[in-house]
Amino acid sequence: MSGIFITFEGPDGAGKTTQLRRLAEELKKLGHDVLVTREPGGTAISDKIRSLILDPEHEEMVDQAEVLLYAASRAQHVHELILPALAADRIVLCDRFIDASIAYQAYGLGVDVNMVRVISHFASSGLQATRTYILDVPVEVSLARLHHRASGAVANAQQLDRIEQKNIHYHSRVRDGFHQIAIEHAERVRVIDANRIEDEITADIVADCNRLLKEHIS
Structure with a gap:
């Protein structure tokens, strides 16, 4: 059995991180060797780049810089962490991957989608997910959850990051991007009502993951 790469995507506030952790727990109970990671981040270098990308103070960041910073973080993450884990036959669960770049930078920002794909392909050396779960919620629900999380009404309240602070029109385009990705990659993507x-x-x-594992083993 070779490694399996599973990614979780969706609008901010959709609950993907929670569901990723829950799946990881279920897989570990079954005896699988699981690596949980995230983008941007996952390694020391990638986490430093993450802080640059998401810092709300960096309002002046141009779209091209954002695309390239995400790609730089991904390159380090893929080659230092993900590929070695897959080579060791581990199951890798990643909180966001290339689909996020397509949805957020291409659809959200309006950067040429083919350019984002080419840059992402180069950064990841062509790595693709075996399965992607897109957790989908209406934009109004997504933003309400984000603001609730940042309001202090919940434990460990945290400030909205630079991406989360963008307006509803941007977040609507991002959600549309995820829907388009699901249509174009129906063999890989499963849309989950979140x-x-x-x-x-x-x-x-x-x-669904159990079915995927049975297919992979057979």
Whole structure:
């Protein structure tokens, strides 16, 4: 059995991080060797780049710089962490990957989609996910969750980052981008209705992942 690369995507506030962790727990219970990681980030260098990208003070960041910073973080992440884990037959669960660049930089910012694809392909040396779960919620729900998280009404409240602070029109374009990705890559992508209770969402993801593992082993 070779390694399996599973990514989680979706609008900010969709709950992808929670569902990724839940899947990781289920897989570990079954005895699988699981690596949990995220983008941007995952390595020391990538985390430093993450801080540059998401810092709300960097309002002057131009679109081209954002695209290239994400790619730089991804290149280090893929070659230092993800590829070695896959070579060791581990299951890698990644919170965002290339689909996020397509949705956020191409659809959200309006950068040429083919340019984003070429840069991302170069950064990742052509690595693609085996399965991608796009957790989908209406934009209004997404933004409401973000602002609730940042309001101090929940534990460990945190300031909205530079991307999360963008307006509703931007976030609508991002969601449209994820829908288009799902259409173009139906063989890989599963869209999950994330506007439900967490246990129902987890059950759908775990069931699909179990089928994926059986196909991969066979």
